[in-house]
Amino acid sequence: MINSYWIQHMKMDHIKIVPGLLCLMLSFALLMSCDDDNDAKSSKIELLSFGPSGIKHGEEMRFIGNNLDKVTAIVFAPSVEVPRSSFTSVTPEVIKLIVPPDVETGRVILKTPEGDIESKSIFSLEVPVVISGFTPEAKPGTEITVTGEFINWVESVTFPGNLIVEKEDFVSQSQTELKVIVPWETRTGFLVFNTGGTEPLEITTEDVLTVSLPAPASLTPDAIRHTEELTITGADLDLVTQIKFGGGAVVTSDEFVSQSETEIVVTVPATTTDGNLIFTAPSGLEVEGGMLTIILPNVTAFSPSDTDDHNPGVTLTMTGTDLDLIGELSFPNVPDPVTEFVSQSPTQLQVVIPDGAKGGTVVITTIHGFTVPITVPFGDQLTLATVIYDDEVHAPLGAGGGWGDVVTDIANSEQVRVGTKAIKVTFIGGWGGGAQFGNWDGGAVSTAGASFYAFSIYGGPGTGGNEINVNVAGKQVQVAIEEGVWKDVQIPLADFENPAGISEIWFQDRGWSGDVWIDHIGLK
Template sequence: MTQIKNIRILAMWAVLGLCLYSCKKDKDKGSDQVQLINFGPTGAKHGDTLRFVGTNLSQVTAIQFTGQAAMVEKSSFTQQTNELILVIVPSSAEKGLVTLKTPAGDILSKTSFNINVKTTASITSMTPAARPGENITLKGNYLNWISRIVFNQDKVVTTFVSQSLNEVVVKVPDDAQTGTLTITFLGTDSVDIETADTLRVALPLATGITPNPVKHAQNITITGTNLDLTRTLIFTGVDAPVTDFVNQSATQLVVRVPGAAKTGKLTFVAASGVQTIFNSDLDVSIPAIDSMSPNPVDPGAELTISGANLDLVSAVTFANAPAVTSFVSQAPTKLVVSLPIGVARGKITLGVLN
């Protein structure tokens, strides 16, 4: 009986020992896994030392930051032990998750790495002048952290043609105005930097007008530079700006003279609303009366008006009568019209082509 009891006790110890051995084996197997516990500081600057804390970190072969060419190889680690890795933050590192490279696979950080570019970001140069719609280039440091560029008068651009660590290319908005740019850099401590230089945005500039003098409803040809940037053209004496052109290019603008136009300056308005004024007057010819005969004249009789530019007249208005738009005859120096019935003594008004 005692012998059987001893055998049972030995069997129990054997089973217990097997369990302990199995558990130890599983534990040893689990201890080989690389584990990232934390890293920081997350608001480091480029060139700062970053600490990665975990277990079995000696198996890490490289650390991949977000950004182009932002991989730090094992050979470049400042320090590496099972529990700690020290690395220098590469200049191309951007905001994002960090990946630890190991033979068993990648380990992705649970939190994003951010960076402080406030004291290191800078603009060293930019394209000095451009037309609306053209690309300009800005150069400097950590330009890959730019989130937006604000042109004069709060014209915000958040999409860039290209962007890298030291260069950003951006399209000038159609309604941009001459002025400095304000650059916003992201990071744990974001910063706005205003450019030291002014971006000069091209405007339409007239250098000549032909013919001059000109008659109403006649086309004029304006020569100059950047005339294709003209959105509206303002004639002296005309309330509504002209927006419909006969022909338009960078060096030439052809437009019909409105009927209400008077002698005076031409004003060119760009998409930004900025105006440029041609320094010479546009001389607009208008009808002029020298004499009328017979005078006095009876209603229903013909009246001969003599003067200049009378071929521009489209209507003659008498006192107490509707406008007359059909003439007996018309020439540059003579206009013959039948007086309407009911006309009263008074002045006459000449309407011009419009």
């Protein structure tokens, strides 16, 4: 009874399951039938993908989609069209073709009877760009030509100085040639090419690009007065951005009288001194040009010639060359320059010696404001056989640092005895040393034929009546200071125990503070 019941029960369950299975199978059949019907009815042309990634020119690529057998042509950037006749194979689902050599990065367009289909993705390739040559020498602002393979894939060119020229600024570009303008500020060096593609390259040239520099050849005239026009001839002078004259004066190209590739005309600055001209290129590189000599007044003699006769009120006759350039004369110990002369010509000038004038150096100021000391002795002054300092320290001695926080200015122009500069020493009352000159490598100034150590000293405010230590070759002598006037000092070398040579000199305060000026140091 139990077995019969179980069997009957199972049959009933199977009868209930079978209709369900039949319905499920019927549903699948219907769905499949519907899909087949949709595929059969769909005629839409679709591009689903293309590849493979990293493909190279000349390799086969595939386009995958629906109804691709209706595609009549495929267009790559930049306007490279592959007609259906050049496809290697075509089916509704796949088109195969060989990538043409002049294809570049960009979107792909499928030509169809229903209209163009543009890819959503950018097509790119792995491109073995080769740079085989370029113009070896060029001038800034001119064009160079680069040759090679797949040059159309170059995205930028970097010139020396990190000057980058982007693709859109190229003059022209093809698969085998690129033309580009050399940046104005570049200089000689290697070029760097950056490419596009799936594997971008950075290619540095093995050879350098030689960039032209200005080549000045001659100066006319080579001796000239201030503010006159100078003519410079040469090659590539249109590259000059500025000229630096002796003395440091700079004239920029916008201040030139005229400028061309072969000639520059420029006005000589009033502060120019003798020296080579320095020409600056757009890159900042400098080129040295010819030597320029500045014509200045040159006084060769005084009349009367005897310095004892150089007294206030006396008419002093100066002879020399280019004296017509003199604008004013500054006499020692006279605060205001003399601007009115008895007479003046290129070779002679007569002037009345002003009140208060003392012996020293008469200084010319030219009509252009340039100062020139007259080397002819004027009035009562020390005449040195060996000069240690006059405007600068002379070899074999050099400037030392002193000690005790004393400040020494060896090119001061506030108070001058001879020339245009003197030594200003500021003492602070601590027995410090200043105006120290020496040779600590064994050199010395020979005293042969000399009898005196000589110098001039000027006392600043509050220094009158003080004494200063004067050291020569390790021996010291005290000298009294006079405030507000120059004092010429001559000390017998015997007071310093007659040294055969002088390797060091210095001056030292004796516990007082203040400024003194020292000038015209030497032997006589």
